[in-house]
Amino acid sequence: MHKYFKQMDSLGKGLKDKFKKRSQENAGQLEQAEQEIREARETVKNFGLPGEKINSRGQLTIWQRLEILIDEGTWRPLHMVYNPADNEDCTTNVVDGLARINGRWAVVIGFDNKYLAGAWVPGQPENIFRVTDLAKRLNIPLVWVVNCSGVKLPEQEKFYAGRRGSGTTFFRHAELEQMGIPVLAGIYGTNPAGGGYQSISPTVLFAHKNCNIAVGGAGIVSGMSPRGYFDTESAKELIEAARRHQAQPPGGVEIHHDETGFFRFVFEKEEDVLNAMRDYMTKLPAYDPEFFRVDAPKPPAYPAEDLYHLLPLNQKRTYQFEEILARLVDGSEHMEFWPDDGFEVYTGLVKIDGLLFGCIANRQGFLPEGYPEYADYPGIGGKLYRRGLIKMNEFVTLCGRDRLPIIWFQDTTGIDVGNTAEKAELLGLGQSLIYSIQQTDVPMMLVTLRKGSAAAHYIMGGPTANRHNAFTLGTAATEIYVMHGETAAVATYTRRLIKDEQAGKPLDSTVEKMNQLVEKYHETSRPLFCAKTGLVDEIVDLKELRGYLQAFAGSVYQNPASICPAHQLILPRIIRK
């Protein structure tokens, strides 16, 4: 099969100086937008007590712990600004991402011990579900750095209970274990109640000597005799009881290592816990990447910096997707599927670190004359038409057959509309694509390069494909909405405009509402909004995109649940005929 993969077709071409000069302003604007997003991430990272304060207590911060735990240069953070509960004082108080640990990929998550000693806060369970879902979809270990003081008590009603409450995360750990996916946990500090279950629900527990885990912490143990009120006398009793219990919180290593054996290992130093987890990673199931490689890994033939010139921030400007792809995949090589049909969509095989992937993307710009074939109007890239939908259905199905993970790139305004399009069965073909994706059972990831809009955002591997989409990335040019704000304003207010005019009323107030809706759409589709509300899992600098593709590649091929032998692949043979 090497003849297919070592001799793939070349993709893209070098940028000319005059093009770079003309697109310099665009590049500057994209870099500025990325800088603003980086600053937002940095604010989250530095939130809470200063690192020096944590260190003065003899502890490391979560960030220092991660630095020891993961292989240098492999950290691919996710959900940095995710804050679905719109907390004013922090985000979700957990830090997560993909990283390599001692050569093996893992989903990594840890409590931020700089804020309320790593407390549960509103929105946090949703963050953890994304992380457990990610481990499940990629079939790779989940590695926890636990340091959790339990519920932030004044806000418990927002996240403690319910179908998707904090306790649900323990069932997700059990679900991973049922699937054979190990959950490792390094445990630090005081972990009472919920923190205790965060610690106990993983598969193997690595404890620091000063940590403790317990059903209830010192605060509860010392105050469990309610009288219906508080007075000065009871307050003094509380102080005395708390002093006793806080001196030695329940559930220390003397109990959970020496007596119960819950802690598999105990270590003197914080660093030793992390190094032990690093060592343990080599005991977990993982293929050598060579087992799946179809070619030697190689970088793209063109620099990632070109992306800043190639991807227009101006949403109305078109570009050539193949030039983007050429800056992301091995050797800037590909094998295109159906190049002579379904022109608005790119489908093809590409390599990331020598591993094979299906790739699907929207093309932009003019389409050939006579396309779409069912209409008397011209087609334009970004929209989806009949042949493009059939092409994606077939490609996705064949990727499922060949067990090839899929990387999607979206920049779409939606599916063609109107009675002509309905007659061409576009509604049915869109849902067919959803069915095709659902039946593949291969991991997918999505990069929303610019627009994710209308039903096309669903059917092109978007996060709504819960069981398949491992994660979704955005860029500084991303915007996600059901339709453009102006289109939404027209759809919402046109009837009112007609009524106003018929009644002889001034149109000003309705026009004002239309403009307000446009403004709202703008604000609620920006990259940071998308990341904060979880419409994407992270906004990534363009020059960092390939790093995330490599993390996805290394993860999905580390321990796949099913395999198609390379010599039995059908897609390369269909393409080469």
Place this chain on the structure above:
Amino acid sequence: MAEEIKAPLAGKVINVLVETGDTVEEDDEVVILEAMKMETSVYASGNGTVKEVKVKPGDEVEEDTVLLTME
């Protein structure tokens, strides 16, 4: 022999990126058209010199209107 570069769709000329006498190479952007709410580049189909630019920004053009000629 002069080669004509035509508008692939009806639209509005947003920008003309070349002048008479400019040397262009295949796939160079020469004109940007706005059509169907998108600004799309029109590219040179081969190497040559711009002989005549027939449109200016703001012009409305029909499909197949000659935008410029090259030789």
